Amino acid sequence: MSQLTIPVERHSLDNGLKIVLSQDRTVPVVAVNIWYGVGSRNEPTGRTGFAHLFEHMMFQGSAHVPKNKHFELIERAGGTLNASTWYDRTNYFETVPSHDLELALWLESDRMGWMVEAMDQEKLDNQRDVVKNEKRQRYDNQPYGDWDERLQALVFPQAHPYHHSVIGSMEDIDAATLDDVSSFFRTFYVPNNAVITIAGDFEREGALQLIQRYFGEIERGDAIPPLPGDPSIDPLIGETVRGHVLAEVPLPRVIMAFRIPPYSSDDFAVAEVARGLLGMGRASRLYRRLVRERRVAKGVVTYAFPLLTGASLMLAWATGYPGASPEELEAALAEELEGLVEAEDHEVRRAIALTETDLVRGLERVSERADLLSMFELYFDDPDRLNRELDRLRAVTVEDVRAFARKRLGPENRAVLIYEPKGSA
Amino acid sequence: MSTFDRSQPPVSGPIRSFDFPEVERRSLSNGLDLRVCKLSRLPVVSLNLFFGAGEGGLEESRAGLAVLTGDALEGGTVERSGSELAEALERIGARLGVSTGWEGTSVSMSCLADRLEEAFGLLAEAVLEPGFPDDEVDRAREQQLAAIRQRAMDPGALASMEASRRYFAPGIPYARPQSGTVESIAPATRERLGEFAAAAYRPHEGGLIVAGDLDPDEIEAMANHRLGAWVGAPPETNEFSVEPATRERRVWIVHREGSVQSEIRAGHVGTDRATPDYFPLSVANMLLGGTFTSRLNLNLREENGFTYGVRSAFGFRSRPGPFSVSTSVGTDVTAPAVREIVRELEQLVEGGPTDEEVAASRDYAAGVFGLQLETAGQIASRISQLVVYGLADDYYHTYRDRLRAVTTADVAAATRAHIRPAEVQVVLVGDAEQIMAPLEALQLGSVEVVGVE
Numbered sequence: 001m002s003q004l005t006i007p008v009e010r011h012s013l014d015n016g017l018k019i020v021l022s023q024d025r026t027v028p029v030v031a032v033n034i035w036y037g038v039g040s041r042n043e044p045t046g047r048t049g050f051a052h053l054f055e056h057m058m059f060q061g062s063a064h065v066p067k068n069k070h071f072e073l074i075e076r077a078g079g080t081l082n083a084s085t086w087y088d089r090t091n092y093f094e095t096v097p098s099h100d101l102e103l104a105l106w107l108e109s110d111r112m113g114w115m116v117e118a119m120d121q122e123k124l125d126n127q128r129d130v131v132k133n134e135k136r137q138r139y140d141n142q143p144y145g146d147w148d149e150r151l152q153a154l155v156f157p158q159a160h161p162y163h164h165s166v167i168g169s170m171e172d173i174d175a176a177t178l179d180d181v182s183s184f185f186r187t188f189y190v191p192n193n194a195v196i197t198i199a200g201d202f203e204r205e206g207a208l209q210l211i212q213r214y215f216g217e218i219e220r221g222d223a224i225p226p227l228p229g230d231p232s233i234d235p236l237i238g239e240t241v242r243g244h245v246l247a248e249v250p251l252p253r254v255i256m257a258f259r260i261p262p263y264s265s266d267d268f269a270v271a272e273v274a275r276g277l278l279g280m281g282r283a284s285r286l287y288r289r290l291v292r293e294r295r296v297a298k299g300v301v302t303y304a305f306p307l308l309t310g311a312s313l314m315l316a317w318a319t320g321y322p323g324a325s326p327e328e329l330e331a332a333l334a335e336e337l338e339g340l341v342e343a344e345d346h347e348v349r350r351a352i353a354l355t356e357t358d359l360v361r362g363l364e365r366v367s368e369r370a371d372l373l374s375m376f377e378l379y380f381d382d383p384d385r386l387n388r389e390l391d392r393l394r395a396v397t398v399e400d401v402r403a404f405a406r407k408r409l410g411p412e413n414r415a416v417l418i419y420e421p422k423g424s425a
Numbered sequence: 426m427s428t429f430d431r432s433q434p435p436v437s438g439p440i441r442s443f444d445f446p447e448v449e450r451r452s453l454s455n456g457l458d459l460r461v462c463k464l465s466r467l468p469v470v471s472l473n474l475f476f477g478a479g480e481g482g483l484e485e486s487r488a489g490l491a492v493l494t495g496d497a498l499e500g501g502t503v504e505r506s507g508s509e510l511a512e513a514l515e516r517i518g519a520r521l522g523v524s525t526g527w528e529g530t531s532v533s534m535s536c537l538a539d540r541l542e543e544a545f546g547l548l549a550e551a552v553l554e555p556g557f558p559d560d561e562v563d564r565a566r567e568q569q570l571a572a573i574r575q576r577a578m579d580p581g582a583l584a585s586m587e588a589s590r591r592y593f594a595p596g597i598p599y600a601r602p603q604s605g606t607v608e609s610i611a612p613a614t615r616e617r618l619g620e621f622a623a624a625a626y627r628p629h630e631g632g633l634i635v636a637g638d639l640d641p642d643e644i645e646a647m648a649n650h651r652l653g654a655w656v657g658a659p660p661e662t663n664e665f666s667v668e669p670a671t672r673e674r675r676v677w678i679v680h681r682e683g684s685v686q687s688e689i690r691a692g693h694v695g696t697d698r699a700t701p702d703y704f705p706l707s708v709a710n711m712l713l714g715g716t717f718t719s720r721l722n723l724n725l726r727e728e729n730g731f732t733y734g735v736r737s738a739f740g741f742r743s744r745p746g747p748f749s750v751s752t753s754v755g756t757d758v759t760a761p762a763v764r765e766i767v768r769e770l771e772q773l774v775e776g777g778p779t780d781e782e783v784a785a786s787r788d789y790a791a792g793v794f795g796l797q798l799e800t801a802g803q804i805a806s807r808i809s810q811l812v813v814y815g816l817a818d819d820y821y822h823t824y825r826d827r828l829r830a831v832t833t834a835d836v837a838a839a840t841r842a843h844i845r846p847a848e849v850q851v852v853l854v855g856d857a858e859q860i861m862a863p864l865e866a867l868q869l870g871s872v873e874v875v876g877v878e
Contacts, residue, residue, distance in 0.1 A: 026466050028441040029796055064431040068727060071717040073434055076785045078792005097792050099438040106435050113427070129730025129755075133686070137733050137753045141686045143578055201441070217428055250578040251571055281520070282499055283511035292507060295564055298571045321571055346516070353518035357469075357537055364467055364800035 004360070004387045006369060010377070011208060015220040016192025019211055020373045020383045022199040024366065030200035032104040033093040033370035034112070035378045037224065038188035039086050040168070041161035041309055044228040049131070049168015050176055052085040054184050056127040058092065059083070063114035067123065070107050077103055085166055088308045089378060095367045098201035102210055109214035112194065116185045124178055135167050143249040144419055151315065154241045154415040155257050159230040161309055190221025197374040197383075200366035233310035235259065236413040243417040251298065252326045254333055255317040255417040258408050263306040263379065270404045271314050273396040275304040276351035277343060278316060278336075283350060285343075289336050290318055296332045297321075308379060314408075326418045334414075340405035345398045352393050359389060443795050445821035448808055449641050453648055455656045457628040460808050461644050462636040464801055468538040470637030471801035472545070473531055473809045474552065478625035481527035481598050481743070482662030487617075488598070489605015491625070493569050494618045495525040498532070500561025502554045507561050510551060519544035521551065527598065527742055528813050530626070535802060538638040542647060549651035555622055562615040569610050576602070580681060580688045581753065584854040587679055587875070588690035591850040592747050594668040599746060629658035632812030637801035667745045669694045672848050674870035676763075680857040687759040687855030688752075691766050693848045695748030698741040698814045705831050705839035706739060711786040712778055712836075713737050713769065713844075714750055718785075720769050725752060731762045739843075743814065748844065756856055760863030763851055767869060770846040777837035791825045 011019040040051050061067040074081045079096035094104040139145040149165035156162040196215070198207050237259050261267040278286050279302025290297040297318040305313045316337060320329045362368045373383040385392075407413075451459045480491045499521075501507040514521055519536035521544075532552055536544040576582040586602050593600035604610075633652070635644050696702065707715075714721035714737025725731045731754045740746030750770075754762040797803050811820055849869075853860065857874045865872045 024466075027795075027799055028443045029799060068718055068723065072785070075716050075718055075789045077437070078789055078794075078796065080793065080796060095796055097440070097795060099440050102435040102438065106431070110431060114431075126727065126730045130726055130733055133731070133753070133755055134733035136686045136755065141580055141684060141753070143575070213429075248578065250575045281511065281515045283508060283515045288508050288511075292561075292564065295560075295567070298568050319571075321567060322574055346512075350512065350515050354515050354520070357518035357520065357535065360467055360537065361469055361535060361800070361802070364469065364802075366799065 004363070004390060006363065006386055008373065008384045008386065010383060013191065013212065013216055015216070015218055017215050018195045018377055019208070020195065020197040020377050021204060021207060022197065022369055022373055023202065023204060024199065025201045028098045028201050029095060029366055030098040030101050030198060030202050031093065031095045031366040031370040032101070032108060033091065033197045033199070033367070033374045034108055035089050035091045035195045035374040036189060037193045037378055038090055039088045040164065040166040041087050041227055042188065043164070043168070046172060046175060047180065048164045048172040049166070050172065050180060050184065051090060052166055052168065053127065053131050053173060053176055054181060055083050055085045055090050056131055057119065057124065057181055058111050058115060060123040060127060061118040062111040063117040065107060065110050073103060073107065079104070087162055087166065091371065091374065093367060093371065101198070101202055101207065105210050105214045108196070109218065112189060112191065112215065113218040115189065116182045119178060119181050121178060124176070124181065128173060128176065131173055132170060135170065139167060143247070144253060147255055147417060150243050150245070151255060151257050151415060151417055154243055154417065155237065155259060155313055157233065160233055161227050161229050161231055162307065186221065187225065191215060191218050192220050193224050195374045195377045197370040197377070199370035199373065227309065231309050235261070235311065237415060238412060240411045240414045240416060245417070245419050246422050247419055249419045249421050251322060252320040252324050252329060252421060253317060253419040254326055254330045255315060256333055256337065257313055257315040257415040257417070258413050259311045260304065260314045260408055262308055262310060262312050264308060267404070268304070268306070268312065269392045269396050270400045271304045271312070272355065273348060273351050273393060274340065274401050274404055275302045275314055276355050277347045277401065278302045278340065280351060281354050285340070285347065286316065286318070286336055290332055294332060296324065296329055326420050330416060330418065337409045338405070340409060341402050343398055343401045343405065348396065348398045348401055352396070355393055356390055445798065445824070446804060450818065451645050453628070454653065455628045456630065457648070457652060458632040458812055459645060459648055460632060460634045460812070461639065461641040462804055462808060463639055463641060464637055464804065466638070468638045469535065469801055470538050470541050470635065470639055471533070471535045471805040472548070473533045473634045473805050474548065474631070475529055475531045475634070475809055475812055476626060476628060476631035477529040477659040477662070478525070478621070479527050479529040480525065480603050483598065484663050485596065485601065486609060488601050488609040489569065490609070490613060490617065490621055491530060492525045492604045493565055493610060493613055494621050495523040495530050496569065497557055497562050497565040497618055498523050498551050498555055500558055500565060501556045502550045503556050504550065504554065506558070510547065514544065514547050517543055519547070521548060527603065529631070531809065541639065545647055546651060552626060553655055557615045557618050559615050562618055566610060566613050569604060570607060572604065573607055573610065580684065580686070580854045583679060584688035584690050584852055585751070587677065587854070588692065588749060588850065588852040589747065591670055591677055591852055592693055594670050597665055597667055598663070599667065600670070625659045627657040627659045628652065628655050632809065634805045634808045634812065636805040636808065665744070667694055669848065670850070674847055674849050676851045676864055676869055676872040677853070678857045678861060678864070678872065678874045679852070679854045680874050681854050682856060684854070684856045685756055686753050687756055687853045687860055689754060689759070689763060689766070690749050690751055690852045691763070691849050692747055692749030693845060693850060694745050695739045696741070696843050697745045698743060702839040702842060703741065704827050705835040706843055707790060708783060708786045708828070708831050709773070709778065709836045709840045710737055710739055711790060712782040713773055716786070716789060720773065721750065721766065724765050724769060725754070725762055729758070729761070729765065731755065731758045756859050759853065759855060759860040760867055763864065763869070764867050767846060767849065770844055770849065774840055774844050774846055777840065778833060780833050783831065783833045783836050787828055787831055791828045794825060
């Protein structure tokens with residue numbers, strides 16, 4: 001595959017709403033996708049988890065849409081929908097048969113413009129319970145479920161907006177009020193803090209007119225306030241910081257994390273390739289060495305988080321066999337990560353080839369196209385970056401990866417989180 | 426304030442009709458059913474090779490062997506080590522996956538179109554000439570044993586496993602975990618894997634499904650070239666008929682001390698994929714617990730806040746699979762949640778669905794069907810279902826019409842025939858000390874705390 005040629009067209013409304021259109025009429029399906037520039041990083045002390053709780057409230061109806069009607073109408077149309085909250089953003093999306101594009105725009109515009117009128121204490125209390133059950137199910141009642149909150153606290157300083165997790169604390173979720181809901185809405189859910197993307201089967205002029213009709217009269221909000229806390233951060237952790245958890249987990253697991261350049265940096269592509277080289281696929285370095293050859297790990301996982309604020313995060317974890325020593329597992333993982341200073345060219349090329357296939361296959365779905373286009377517009381004012389993603393990765397050389405390993409993957413930039421099964425020590 | 430009336434949803438535009446893409450069917454001389462679907466969108470190809478080496482065909486002492494053998498295919502071939510095989514595939518951006526179920530083994534691959542020939546050769550080599558070297562088999566076995574340990578400590582997995590054991594009569598494959606137990610996996614050696622693959626990895630009544638940016642003639646030539654010499658049928662399978670463990674409603678608790686939630690499964694034996702009630706039953710399930718606005722989810726989540734979500738599902742298999750409601754609820758609301766689940770089942774069976782619910786579910790299912798035909802992988806796996814369950818060639822062409830023909834009376838009848846609230850087995854993984862007494866007070870049936878097997 002030489003070059004991506006996804007069509008990309010940019011527009012904006014007077015109220016500041018940014019628009020991205022990407023037409024593909026092969027299948028009669030259309031995706032509507034909105035990214036708001038607000039996430040857990042915008043939460044002040046005492047309100048952790050609020051951005052996510054607010055996302056739930058966005059499904060509780062708006063001035064012209066009763067509770068549950070949003071789901072009901074989209075499902076009735078044969079569509080799918082959801083939303084998600086992350087560190088830097090919150091997104092909302094529908095995929096519908098193309099003849100129901102207008103329905104999705106009506107629903108999204110109603111909650112962007114008139115959500116707060118429909119809020120009441122009963123809805124807040126109900127969704128507070130739902131979110132607390134989400135936290136219990138995914139974090140508290142799940143082996144290793146709290147790893148990300150523990151890791152964030154290790155890698156990011158107390159005052160940094162990434163110090164706390166997206167799900168937040170039970171106390172803070174309990175403390176949220178209806179006033180918080182309306183002020184959060186007025187501050188962040190404004191057209192000048194949002195991107196809407198339509199991808200798939202639609203008629204260009206008609207779609208623009210519909211966006212103007214439904215979103216054009218929503219009032220622009222004030223400028224978005226600066227992030228709470230102190231977003232400045234040293235590029236390296238400066239030492240090895242540690243967390244040790246004795247818990248009801250079946251197998252020992254060692255999670256190692258590193259501060260890496262933010263997503264906006266040119267160097268982030270190096271981290272993505274390094275991450276793929278280490279943990280993507282079964283010829284990856286960690287799988288080959290730790291799982292297949294040395295057989296000290298049952299499985300390995302690597303991630304590079306695309307984060308914006310000062311620094312981002314890369315991690316590698318290895319899950320050991322029953323009875324394995326976490327210390328030995330840690331030593332083996334560290335050795336392989338540090339060994340990346342001698343990465344080889346064929347490893348780099350393999351990682352790029354797999355990333356390419358994954359990207360192209362992802363783009364088969366209009367929902368994925370829309371999501372990436374919204375992200376590139378919101379983060380970089382540059383949705384066409386999607387078509388240059390492959391070039392960005394292909395430009396990474398083996399020297400880049402080696403230099404990255406020397407600078408980033410050593411003990412002076414490392415957080416280590418160990419889960420040890422209770423009763424095994 | 427809005428400058429126009431927003432109070433009514435907009436009217437839908439004209440529907441653009443869309444059919445399931447055309448599938449060309451060609452039989453190979455060895456009995457393998459080749460189905461090819463040409464799509465012209467992105468330069469990608471997805472492929473599934475299915476054959477009848479499934480867990481349902483294994484007796485209890487060999488449970489999990491088909492899964493283990495499938496996983497061990499990545500251990501390499503007679504020509505290449507596991508690392509060399511992985512490197513050869515991933516160097517060209519191809520991904521190979523093996524998934525083994527009750528019905529058979531499915532080897533899937535995806536790659537960019539210009540790499541298909543090379544990737545397909547590697548897939549054929551992996552399946553037809555597996556090496557099963559000792560160290561790789563040992564590793565795959567240790568991984569599977571460790572996964573069994575993980576499963577036993579994961580409340581959701583544990584609840585599903587315990588539910589199978591309580592729904593199905595002992596000795597029926599569906600009563601046991603699909604990937605086996607410590608006892609059945611520990612003795613697996615390279616000889617056992619090799620014997621199993623030699624006998625069961627056979628093309629007869631299997632299928633090769635290829636979808637994407639391709640030329641059907643080239644695919645046929647490629648399949649003949651790489652798979653033409655592969656012959657034979659899998660051995661006769663372990664025949665069994667499905668019986669419920671009991672017809673008496675009972676409550677089972679797997680004790681998990683200090684659990685902040687209870688995982689709940691409530692259900693019983695359902696029905697098979699060939700049932701004439703497939704469409705009405707699918708609609709019934711959607712309105713019961715198959716969508717966000719289903720009865721169960723609106724009750725347990727949106728009205729009561731007991732849970733993050735609740736779902737119901739029929740596992741349609743070649744023989745009757747489970748019907749099960751699944752959720753995870755706060756420990757203190759466990760009994761009320763169970764009460765509401767049973768009440769919803771009773772109300773649906775006794776009162777039937779409303780016309781509005783049936784219409785909404787029908788529309789949802791018919792619409793979503795089209796949404797899920799975007800990618801080569803989605804289309805290939807749809808076509809695979811035709812092979813696995815022996816469905817008619819025109820199945821997807823008539824799919825939406827058959828859905829739209831379902832009436833409220835059909836749904837009510839199917840519900841009465843296949844959902845039996847009085848026979849439900851309620852399985853919970855949670856803190857027995859806190860949930861036992863309130864569950865007993867519901868008087869659903871005897872409540873028993875059980876150990877993990």
